[in-house]
Amino acid sequence: MAEGGGGRGDGGDKVRDEFFSEAQELVDGLGRDLLALDDALKHGRTDVELVNDVFRAVHTLKGLSALFGVTRMAGLSHELEEVLDDLRLGRLEVTATLLDLLFRAVALYSRILAAEKGDGEEPSAEIEQLLLALGQTSQRPTGRGGGGVAQYDLDPALFGVLTEYEEHRLRSSIQQGLSLFRIRVRFSLATIDSALDELKASARPHGEIITYLPSGSGADVDTIELEILMAGRATVDVLRGAIAAPNVAIEEVRRRTASSSQPAGRPAEQLVSQAAPPLATSGAASSAPPAAPRQPPAVATRADAAEMSLRSVSQTVRVDIRKLDRLMTIVGELAIVKTAITRLSERARARAADPRELAMELQRLNRSFDRHLAQMQGGILEVRMVPLGQVFDKLARIVRQISRDLGKEVNLVVTGADTEIDKLIVEELSDPLMHMIRNAIDHAIEGRAERLRVGKPPVGTLALNAFQKGNHVVIGVEDDGAGMDPKGIVAAAIRRGIVTAQEAAELSPRDVLALVFMPGFTTRDVATDTSGRGVGLDVVKTNIAKLGGVVDIASDVGIGTKITVTLPITLAIINVLLVEIAGRLFAVPLASVDEAIQLDASQLRAVDSREVMTVRGASLPICRLDRLFGLAPSHGARKYVVIAQVGTRRLGFVVDEIVGQRDIVIKALGQSLKGVRGFAGATELGDQRVALVLDVAALVEEVLSPGEARFLGWQPAARGA
Amino acid sequence: MRRVLVVEDSVSARAFVRAVLEAPEFAARHGGVTVLEASCGFDAMRLLPRGPYDLIVTDINMADINGLELIHFIRKSAHHATTPLVIISSLRGEQDVDRGIALGANAYLGKPFTAEQLRETCERLLGESPPSGLAARPGEPAKSGSGS
Secondary structure: OOOOOOOOOOOHHHHHHHHHHHHHHHHHHHHHHHHHHHHHHHOOOOOHHHHHHHHHHHHHHHHHHHHOOOHHHHHHHHHHHHHHHHHHOOOOOOOHHHHHHHHHHHHHHHHHHHHHOOOOOOOHHHHHHHHHHHHHHOOOOOOOOOOOHHHEOOOHHHHHHOOHHHHHHHHHHHHOOOEEEEEEEEEEOOOHHHHHHHHHHHHHHHEEEEEEEEEOOOOOOOEEEEEEEEEEOOOHHHHHHHOOOOOEEEEEOOEOOOOOOOOOOOOHHHHHHOOOOOOOOEOOOOOOOOOOOOOOOOOOOOOOHHHOOOOOOOOOOOOOHHHHHHHHHHHHHHHHHHHHHHHHHHHHHOOOOOHHHHHHHHHHHHHHHHHHHHHHHHHHHHHHEEEOHHHHHHHHHHHHHHHHHHOOOEEEEEEOOOOEEEHHHHHHHHHHHHHHHHHHHHHHOOOHHHHHHOOOOOOEEEEEEEEEEOOEEEEEEEEOOOOOOHHHHHHHHHHOOOOOHHHHHOOOHHHHHHHHHOOOOOHHHOOOOOOOOOOOHHHHHHHHHHOOOEEEEEEEOOOEEEEEEEEEOOOOEEEEEEEEEOOEEEEEEHHHEEEEEEOOHHHEEEEOOEEEEEEOOEEEEEEEHHHHOOOOOOOOOOOEEEEEEEOOEEEEEEEOEEEEEEEEEOEOOOHHHOOOOOEEEEEEOOOOOEEEEEOHHHHHHHHHOOHHHOOOOOOOOOOOO | OEEEEEEOOOHHHHHHHHHHHOOHHHHHHOOOEEEEEEOOHHHHHHHHHHOOOOEEEEOOOOOOOOHHHHHHHHHHOHHHOOOOEEEEEOOOOHHHHHHHHHOOOOEEEEOOOOHHHHHHHHHHHHHHOOOOOOOOOOOOOOOOOOOO
């Protein structure tokens, strides 16, 4: 094997990172292609180009993983390649069962990559099972067929440059009785990629391009002539109409007549073997690890869902160079400001200028600096943004796998895939969304028979949609399944000791639904008795909360369930409200601040040993942060209430002073303070002061649902005044 | 100074080859090595007129123009008719390798190959041919161990 492959020995970590990034991209692309194949299959079609794309992806993965010493991946790719080769060479047909195997491979690839990066165990047993299944599927070559190629008036030299696959496509086209066309076209080398794409697009409806042969001597270095061999059912006139360009010549490749002077029937292989003998070969043509020994069929179990993660191993963001150019320009502007400040400080030191003039100049520079800094921030944020489609594509694979595993028919509808969010959030988001989707298909969407019985369309619908709302991204996961029965939820929660019967009686409908996010809650007794496997919704909620997001749930019995996740667009820079409590500064993320008002002592009430303030006729629970944090309360006459909103819950924080808004870079509190709840981090304010950043979601949780009193909290308006 | 053109659609495979050829010890033996990367056949065609090259390393299985077609094209051009050329490919079909050799490739390295194998092959091909002349300067230190 590629022992000591350059990934370690010669190239170092950077080259290896490049490998992870590219491998992950290939695996993601592979997943997308498989979904497209699956879709085509449902419509009774097989897309040969797509099959070839899949083959090429696996082929590249095999080469790469072997090069970088990831032997498990190379071995799996080797076996997959056999099967895919059979597929593209027409020895096997695309079936749903075969696609199952390929989808399993995609999932295993991701886990192998993660394991290589030191995240999790390598799924050895599952790889073995898949290798076995693949081994039983692949057909060994049965020899090439003649295919009647020799009847065509083709340049013998052509066969010298066809890969085995291209030759197969040529033979198979001829066997299907398709016509062959030769398209000669001249392109400018500078624009050939896009020009060729256009040509391909206009040719695609009429047939398949077999190969491209660059011709010409290379004397003219700016343009290139391509000879394209294409097979299709169209007539040459139709094709000429479709590919209308001034520099194109299209002709049909004629069949030879019997009296043709060329010796007909000479196989292509022979033509090639007359050429010069190999000068040198080193390395083995195929030294991938031997396939697993063929054993009697074993029932392959699917990867345990709970162990699976959709997170990609690559932390790379690919950036349009123009975005970086813009950033570079801003850096240039900042450098100019810096020079001006230097000059100014020299003048100030020399006392050469009027202080007032200096102050004005400084103010001007400050504004300019602010503007460029804001642009810089915006630019860097833009670079971090990736479309949610990246994670939606992976989820589509999961939907397919789960629905097939459970024998349920589910139609996935995705909208807003181009909504952008921070790359780091996307990575952390995939697993929680996967669990929600698993729950929806497993527990919510009914089987075909049941759906027909209750008068629903036989195929269930799962809708994933995303949109941006201010500084947030809202993601909805909605199903048209059975919905959640509040009585069932309450019964289950009581049985599991999450609430007492008495507590349950006081819960609002919304609080009842929120019970499904409690640790230890399981829907096993509520909805179906399916697997009961997988991660609870409490983990989903915790993970989303770690990203500064909130989860809301709405459900109607018999109609469906919608889970809404609201997330900040980025974690890197946040806009905060700076407040002062007992002489200390704290930052409240503005995203969760609804409004700030003056504290009106006359509107305060105590309800169930909790302070509540009446604001515009509704009661608002309030929290005195100085008490909560154990700080000496200040006795200033005037205090303020910062009203925070998390999902649909509101809480007022009493503060001494409102300092103002600020964009801050949030920093982690470090290892020793990791366990402290209520703070999202800290930030430096530039004047050597430090402010703690409140974790509003955690505080709201802590204050409104502390310990055993959870869900017994305050009810809107009903009990206030 | 030796100039090498690497044609390969995988970015990390290109990085691998570059790392091997630009490794200080190897590069020093050849008076320095400059690697030019092409990510597809068209890229390669755009870079070919910027030759001459002392060595061309190419993959076979690429979109649009495959490696065989590229070799065919390269060998037809007067400038590159004799430039040493290595195929790096994991195509299992021996037919493709045979065709590549028939078209004028000088060596074939099956993927996966080790850094050592790649180094040896390139060492041999570079050692067998004189520098392309573009960058050879009079005052350059004598090469040591070329062709070893």
